[in-house]
Amino acid sequence: MENSSPLLHADALIAEFQARGLFKDATPGLAAHLATPRTIYCGFDPTADSLHIGSLVPLLALRRLQLAGHRVIILVGGATGMIGDPSFKAAERKLLDAATLAHNVAGIQAQVTKLFADVPAGPLGKPLVLNNADWTQGVGVLEFLRDIGKHFSVNQMIARDSVKSRLERDDAGMSFTEFSYALLQAFDFHEMFRNEDLKCSVQIGASDQWGNMTAGTELIRKKLRGEAHVLTLPLLLKADGTKFGKSESGTVWLDAAKTSPYAFYQFWLNTSDADVEDYLKRFSFADYSKIEQLLAQHNQNPSHRLAQQSLAAELTKLVHGHEANERAWNLSINLFDNNVHAFSEEDFIQLSQEGGLPAAKSGSLALIDALILTELVTSKREARDFLKQGAIQHNGVVVTDEALELTPANAKYEKYHLLKRGKKQFALLVHG
């Protein structure tokens, strides 16, 4: 944050992106272009009402660019979301209905607005959150086909890797609708480029977006004789080759209502040693040298998980705020390092608070039903299965008795039942 100097060291900026694993490819001349403040955008399709941590890579890259003296646009795809991006997708996708889409767009807009609220304005101003429906909706079909479609060669489009697999499969095809997605994305870039208030000339995105993004720079070159650039970020994979961004309980969302700050914190804390260096470099805003220092320390004794803790704390703070991070940290200490028997009543009150564990209120009931109520299991059969395997703990004790009843008598402070499934899944049942 200290170098919000408007004078931009574009070469250094790009070198840093490279070092941090945030640079896969760029159009030639990008560095020179970034020597003066520019407007840079990245698009996000509203496939859900919240972004997830997969989107954090481009989001935080945008944040870096804004901090480096540029101005960024977070573009929510109210229009492109109507279509669905076919790039590298195996099959045609289901269309979202208009109401869902509107809901999703609103959700994401609110979310990113919050996420960028603390970012200072650069020479060109503060970050902007826009919706491409604003300039796409009113455009007529004929107008679009004549003015935009004319600049695209189908020969080139079908040659793209991003669609090739779809075209070559014999069990899946591609509709014209999805095929035209690239045109819409190019149109976005073109519109924001020629808009005098925006003059957006750079687009960033994941590497699978290369085709769609350069479609934009070409359109701008052909139609407006303008110079625009793109930068792609490498796809983030885990060391074991599996997808980044899933935890035991599924997708990790940025919305606290969908993924609690505690679960979010835990996700990062559980990063494997093999991945933590990669993640720190990409996600942390700490100086590069600080990160290397931290990693050196971490490697001396990986079991202390210094790197994971630092990563988890920084990101939880960034996404959910300082207080939520404190709570998540506290909760984690309590659940994993402390003995449930030593919990004070205050500890339990903490546990039951917002941003924490899944919790349920009820009168006395059977353990098996409690497990279902708290969603630790999905059926009674599964509950019995876990009980048999010794995977269920009640207030710190392994339970195998299928018939156990949870009552005030065996509750902590006559009120609390801390249930645990496996090593990491907790839930709280509160009487009253």
Next chain:
RNA sequence: GGUGGGAUACCCAAGUGGCCAACGGGGGCUGACUGUAAAUCAGCUGGCAUCGCCUUCGAAAGUUCGAAUCUUUCUCCCACCA
């Protein structure tokens, strides 16, 4: 509009009248070992219930003692040709 192919659990995929709650693989979960890591090994992976029942193989109707498997109609997907 025509011709051909297809729809099976989270995904891929076997099964073409009873031995099918449905092979196998992936994924996921759990246990052991650990550091809330990775790797490895083992178990589980439709539901209910004290081994018996219920629901499931795109949908509906039918044939049969008995269907994921046969018939009819319908829906959707794919390829090629118009």
